Amino acid sequence: MKFFSPNFRNSLLNRSIAAARQSWVAGGLSQQVTRTRLFLKKQLWVWPIIAVILLFVIGVFVQSAIERTMKANLSAGLTAFRDLQTQMLISWLRVQESNAQAEANDLDVRQHIYELIKTDPSEKADAETLSRIRNELTKEVSALLSSHSYDGYFVANRNHEIIASSDQELIGQKNVVEYDKFLDRIYDGEATVTPPFPSVVRMDTEQGEMRTGQPVMYAAAPVRDDSFQVVGALALRIRPDEEFTRILQLGQVGETGETYAFNRDGMLVSNSRFDEELILLGLIPDEAESRSILRLLVRDPGGNMTTGYRPNQRRSKLPMTFMVRDAVDGNTNVNVDGYNDYRGVPVVGAWTWIPKYDIGLAVEVDVAQSYRPLFILKQTFWGLYTLLGLAAIAIFIFTVIVAKLQRKAQAAAIEAQQLGQYTLEEKIGSGAMGEVYKGFHSMLRRPTAVKLLNPEIVNDNSVARFEREVQITCKLNNPHTIAIYDYGRTPEGVFYYAMEYLSGIDLQKMVETYGPLSESRVLQILDQICSSLYEAHSLGLVHRDIKPANLMLNRRGGVPDVVKVLDFGLVKAVDDDKQFKMTTADSLTGTPLYMSPEAIQTPAAVDARSDLYAVGAVGYYLLTGRPVFEARNLVELCNLHVTETPAAPSEFSGDSISDQLESALLSCLEKSPSKRPQTARDLSMLLHRSPHFQEWTFEDADAWWGKFERGIRPDRPSSSQSSKKKEGEATSSSKDASGKGASDDDPPPSMDRTIIQ
Known part of the structure; x- marks a missing residue:
């Protein structure tokens, strides 16, 4: 890499990282889909839950579609009904304006009003004249009052003084506040109809009583002289609870629909259809013929009063309803999402301001x-x-009960220590896929390692992987590949297979316990690994998980230092989240430490040369006691495998390493598969070129295993020592130099080790 520019190296690194991440994402997605499919196939109780979820999604979609359609139709209907009611009300108001204007323009009416304005009421003769003129004016207006159900009238001059009226008590009053509010508009030449307001004079009620404060409204028009100047105003009194309210009551739709009017203060100026209910709620007085017009403020109580809610403030202190606030701002609008009305009941509505x-x-x-x-x-x-x-829930409970019963049956079978023809003795290991027991065949009495599939993870996927591991390994006959004896399933549903029992130590544990190995011994071990892999590669099988923990060193049939390659069925990691483990702070061990660059970038394209990369990494570890690359996390480690050139193992080894072995290992660790040895046999031939290949003799190995099996800590000979004598001298020299040596009483690690996924 030193021959390329920094920019080129950074670009290559980024592409490698991106390719690795894409591979992991694609692999993870595919694995997740497969796991989901197998889970759904196995767990029947999930289907009702899926049905509930699907029905819920469909229901939400259908409900949303129906709700949108209903809201659109409701909005259109409310808008149309509001516009219709508004047009009806405006038409009626215009008729009242027209009547008032026509009466104010009548020649006789105008003449009488002119005379009233010109006559001085302070003189006695004029007082009599005024009385006569008023009577004549009343006669003129009476025809209109009776024909259009007007309740009375008054005439005011420009000084806001009442100069004539059907109510004698009004005559002579000046600047009446309730009238001044609309008289100014009349004097500006504009006819109008006032909103309902409380009467100033006494009027008869439905009970025949005379009271002030009765709801009234006026249709008023300007009175003009011959020069078309406004000299007075004619106002015709209307009872709003007759035609005005009846028009709005036409808007009572269904059981709860109503149309009502309100003024700028938010006061109801028409009758509500819920007057009886309002009396019970205490919103209007409980009196005979009590009505809501001019008695009810359209306020939001903050809760539904019809269900018992009561506000903790006076009505006048409550805020206006959402509708009134928007309307008095001059808006015409519609709301189908819902808001509170003056009872606190959620309603939909349409409104306008006139x-x-x-x-x-x-x-x-x-x-x-x-x-x-x-x-x-x-x-x-x-x-x-x-x-x-x-x-x-019922199916889930049933499934849980059945699963518990099945696990109890499986556990009972294991506790009985009898699986078919195999008798179990002791548990010697466990892993993600299952547990391993030491046992023996009931008939042959042969020591056997029996691997059981964990009942907690039994499904079609795990059983298929379990069977594949057995079937692949059974095809291999090399003496350095673990042998499978049998495979089966008990009546209780416990899957198992039996394999040769290995009493030895895996290379991971060996280096952790005794430190790096001598070159000559590493050569012998790597050569045996190549022998096993050559057969597997010839059959088109790629191990994909060569690492020290999957390589067992044993004494077999009296022959020491026999290597056994384990886990040929492990095409990829059993649990992606457990592909590596933390042993010390910021250091990693496990499969990624021995993973080739192409296994990181394009996992589907790995071949036999990927296994040889891992063999080179294993040899590196055996010689130096450390992996090829050390990193703080998985991503950094994979980046190093993809981009960094490894340091020569001789830089970290306490002993000298021959150029031939170092060259062989570094060729295995090339980034490009084409630059590595192409077959395991090619690598074996490179190993044989080392001058130290034959230095680790049968006697050396036999002596090491003799001490190991007796519980004595074996010594590690250097690469230049080829005999027991030299081994002893090196041990003595090591003790002299360090001032201490390994005690013969130090126990060796457990010899009962076997395959554990």
Whole structure:
């Protein structure tokens, strides 16, 4: 890499990282899909839950579609009904304006009003004249009052003084506040109709009593002289609880729909359809013929009063409803999402503000009535959800009970220490896929390692992997590959297979316990690994997980230092989250430490040369006691495998290493597979070129195993020592130099080691 520019190296590194991440993502996604499919196939109780979820999603979609359609239709309906009610009300108001204007323009009426304005009421003769003129004016106006159900009238001059009226008590009054509010508009030449307001004079009630404060409204028009100047105003009194309220009562839709009017202060100026209910709620007085007009402020109580809620503030202190606030701002709008009305009941509505008459109009319907079909649909779906949920729970409970019974049966079979023809003695290991027991064949009495598939993870996927491991390993006959004896399944559903029992030590544990090995012994071990891999590669099999923990060193048939390659069925890691483990702070051990660059970048493209990369990494570890690369995390480690050139093992070894072995190992660790040895046999031939290949003799190995099996810590000879004598001298020299030596009483690691996934 030193021959390339930094920019080129950074670009290559980034592409390598991206390729590695894409491979991991694709592999993880594929694995997740497979696991999900197998899980759903095995766990029947999941289907009702899936059905509930699917039904819920469909229900939400259907409900949303229906709700959107209902809201659109409801919005259109409310808008159309509001516009219709508004046009009806405006038409009636214009008729009242027209009547007042026509009467104010009548020649006789105008003449009488002119005379009233010119006559001085302070003189006695004029007082009599005024009385006569008023009587004549009343006669003229009476025809209109009786034909259009007007309740009275008054005439005011430009000084806001009442100069004539059907109510004698009004005559002579000046600057009446309730009248001044609209008289100014009349004097500006504009006819109008006032919103309802409390009467100033006494009027008869439905009980025949005379009271002030009765709801009234006036249709008023300017009176003009011959020069078309406004000299006075004619106002015709209207009872709003007759035609005005009846027009709005036409908007009572269904059980809860109503149309009502309100003024700028948020006061109801028409009758509510809920007057009886309002009396019970205490919102209007409990009196005979009590009505809500001019007695009820359209305020939001903050909760539904019809269900018992009561506000903790006076009505006047409560905020206006959402509808009134928007309307008095001059807006015409519609709301189908729901808001509280003056009872606190959720309603939908449409409203408008009529600025000419300073009045607002609203059409409202309870949400419960508007969305009743939707509520029924929701209840139906929730009922189905509940039934399916209960079914899922029942099936789940049944599945759990059956699984517990099955696990108990499996555990009982294991506790009985009898699997078919195999008798179990003791547990010697466990892993992610299962547990390993030492046992023997009931008939042959041969020591056997029996591997059991963990009942907790039994599914089609795990059984298939279990069977594949057996079938692949059974094809191999090399003496350095672990031998499989049998495979089966007990009546209780426990999967197992039997293999040769290995009493030895794996290379990972050996280096951790005794330190790096001598070159000559490493050569012998690597040569045996190549022998096993050559057969596997010839059959088209790639181990993909060569590492010290998968290589067992044994004494077999009286022959010491026999290597056995384990786990040929492990095509990829059993658990991606456990591919590596932390042994010390910021250091990693496990499969990634021996993974080739192509296994990181393109896992599907690995071949036999990837295994040879791992063999080179194992040899590096055996010689130096450290992996090829050390990193703080998995990503950094993979980047090093992809981009960094490894340091020569001689830089970390306490002994000298021959050029031939170092060259062989570094050729295995080339980034490009084409630059590595192409077969395991090619690598074996490179190992044979080392001048130290024959230095580790049968006697050396036999002596080492003799001490190991007697519980004495074996000494490690240097690469230049080829005999027991030299080994003893080196041991003595090592003790003299260090001032201490290994005690003969130090126990060796357990010899009962076998394959553990």
